[in-house]
Amino acid sequence: MEQHRYTLEKGSKKDFCPACNKKRFVHYVDTETGEYLPNQYGRCDRESKCGYHLNPYKNGYSQMIKEQEQGTFNGNWKPDQYARVVTIKKPLKSKPAFIPVEVLKQTLEPDRYEQNVFIQNLFNNVPYPFEVSDVTKAVELYKIGTIKAGYRKGAVTFPFIDLKGNIRAVQVKQFNKSNHTTGTDFLHSIIDKHHSKRNEPLPNWLQAYNKNELKVSCLFGEHLLSKYPLNPVALVEAPKTAFYGTLYFGFPEQPEDLIWLAVYNKSSFKFDKLKVLKGRTVLTFPDLSKDGQTFKEWKQKATGIESRLPGTRFIFSDLLEQLAPEADKKEGNDIADYLIKQDWQNFRKRKPKQKPPEPVPEIKEPVTEVRKIRQPKKETEDFEFSETIKKEPEDWQTDISELERYFEKMRLPPEPVRLNQCTVITNVSQFLKSHLQTVKSHNGNNRFLPYLNRLQQLRTTLN
Numbered sequence: 171m172e173q174h175r176y177t178l179e180k181g182s183k184k185d186f187c188p189a190c191n192k193k194r195f196v197h198y199v200d201t202e203t204g205e206y207l208p209n210q211y212g213r214c215d216r217e218s219k220c221g222y223h224l225n226p227y228k229n230g231y232s233q234m235i236k237e238q239e240q241g242t243f244n245g246n247w248k249p250d251q252y253a254r255v256v257t258i259k260k261p262l263k264s265k266p267a268f269i270p271v272e273v274l275k276q277t278l279e280p281d282r283y284e285q286n287v288f289i290q291n292l293f294n295n296v297p298y299p300f301e302v303s304d305v306t307k308a309v310e311l312y313k314i315g316t317i318k319a320g321y322r323k324g325a326v327t328f329p330f331i332d333l334k335g336n337i338r339a340v341q342v343k344q345f346n347k348s349n350h351t352t353g354t355d356f357l358h359s360i361i362d363k364h365h366s367k368r369n370e371p372l373p374n375w376l377q378a379y380n381k382n383e384l385k386v387s388c389l390f391g392e393h394l395l396s397k398y399p400l401n402p403v404a405l406v407e408a409p410k411t412a413f414y415g416t417l418y419f420g421f422p423e424q425p426e427d428l429i430w431l432a433v434y435n436k437s438s439f440k441f442d443k444l445k446v447l448k449g450r451t452v453l454t455f456p457d458l459s460k461d462g463q464t465f466k467e468w469k470q471k472a473t474g475i476e477s478r479l480p481g482t483r484f485i486f487s488d489l490l491e492q493l494a495p496e497a498d499k500k501e502g503n504d505i506a507d508y509l510i511k512q513d514w515q516n517f518r519k520r521k522p523k524q525k526p527p528e529p530v531p532e533i534k535e536p537v538t539e540v541r542k543i544r545q546p547k548k549e550t551e552d553f554e555f556s557e558t559i560k561k562e563p564e565d566w567q568t569d570i571s572e573l574e575r576y577f578e579k580m581r582l583p584p585e586p587v588r589l590n591q592c593t594v595i596t597n598v599s600q601f602l603k604s605h606l607q608t609v610k611s612h613n614g615n616n617r618f619l620p621y622l623n624r625l626q627q628l629r630t631t632l633n
C-alpha cells in the first residue's frame with residue numbers, strides 16, 4: 171500500500187525538466203494530500219536522451235515523511251546522496267572510427283590515374299576536354315583517387331574528409347564513357363570483402379569502423395572549409411557535381427570564390443551535417459526531381475537550419491527547375507549534366523591579360539642542373555601527384571593556317587549555324603575567335619582536338 175502514496179501525475183501535463191530544461195517533466199503527486207512533492211521529484215519522459223528520474227521512495231523522502239507523521243523524526247534528514255537522482259546514463263556517443271590516411275593514400279598513387287575512367291573521360295570523352303593542370307589541381311584539392319584492381323577496377327574514389335582532416339568515408343563510383351554512374355560502392359566494403367573472401371581477419375581499424383552507425387558523416391569537401399574560412403559555398407548532392415563545379419567555375423583563390431561541397435545524397439541535407447557551414451553564404455543546387463520535390467524539401471529544411479545557425483544563408487535558384495524539361499526531372503538530372511555540355515572556358519572568371527614577361531636577368535654563372543625542390547610533406551595534407559599520361563605531341567599548324575585562311579576570306583553568316591545533331595553555333599564569329607584561340611594556344615594537345623574538329627566541321631558545313 172505504502173508504495174502507492176506517491177505517484178507520477180496522471181494525464182499529459184508536462185513541466186520543465188530540472189536536468190535538460192525541456193518541457194517533458196512529470197511531477198510526483200502525494201495521493202493522500204493531492205499535492206505535488208517538491209519540484210525536484212519527478213521523471214523526465216525523454217528517457218533515452220535525458221533520463222532524469224528522482225523517485226521519493228529511492229532517496230529516503232517517503233521514509234522521512236512517514237517518521238514526521240509518526241512523530242519519530244529527529245529532524246536530521248539528508249537525502250541519500252547516491253540515490254538522489256536515478257538517471258539513465260546517456261549512451262555514450264561512441265567516438266566514430268576513421269579510415270587511416272595510409273588507406274586513402276593508396277588510392278592516390280599517381281600511376282593509377284591512367285586507369286581512372288572518370289578522370290580520363292574528362293580528357294578524352296567530354297565535348298570540351300579539360301586541361302591536365304586543372305584536373306590535377308582539382309584532384310589534389312578533393313584527394314580523388316582510383317581503385318587499382320578487383321571488381322571495381324578503374325573506379326574513382328571520392329573521400330569524405332571532415333574539418334579536422336579525418337577520413338570519414340570513401341565513396342567509390344564506377345562511370346561509363348559519358349561519366350554516368352554504373353556502380354556505387356564504398357572503399358571499406360571493398361576491403362571488407364577482400365579479407366572475408368580469403369577468410370582473413372579484418373584489420374583493426376575496419377572492425378572499429380564497421381561499428382560506426384553513420385558512415386558518410388560529413389560533407390564531401392568539408393576539409394576545404396578550414397582551408398578557406400571565408401569563402402562562400404556552393405552545395406550540391408553528389409561529389410561528381412562538386413568536382414565539375416570547381417572545374418567550371420574555377421578554384422577558390424580569392425575569398426569571394428566558391429568552394430564546391432556535396433552532401434552525399436538527397437536525404438543527407440540535415441542539420442548535423444550542415445552545421446559546419448555556420449556563418450557562410452551557401453548557394454544550394456539540389457538535383458532535379460519529379461515535381462521539384464527535392465527542391466521544395468531542401469528549401470524548407472534550410473529555413474529551419476538558418477534559424478539555428480545565425481549568420482548562415484542558403485540561397486536557392488529555381489532556374490534549373492524552370493528550364494528543365496519534365497524528362498530531365500524524372501531522371502533526376504543535375505547541374506553537372508548541364509555543365510558538361512558547355513565549354514568550361516566560358517564559365518571561368520575573365521583573367522586579366524598576362525603581362526609581357528619581365529626581361530630575364532643575365533645569368534653569369536652557367537646553370538648546370540635545375541632541380542625541383544621537394545616540399546616536406548605535411549601530415550594529412552598535400553599528397554603528391556604527378557600529371558597524368560601525356561600523349562605524343564602533334565603539330566596542327568598546317569591545319570590551323572588553312573582554317574585561318576579559309577575563314578578570313580569568307581563572309582560569316584549572321585544567323586545560327588547547325589554543326590551537327592547536338593551542336594548549334596549561335597554566334598559564328600565569336601565561335602571562330604574563341605576556337606581559333608584555343609587551338610593555337612594548345613597546338614598539338616590531343617585533348618583539344620575536338621576544338622580543331624569543330625572548326626573543320628564548320629568549314630565543311632559552310633561549304
Ligand SMILES: [Zn+2]
Pocket residue numbers: 187188189190191192194214215216220221222
Ligand atoms: Zn529531462
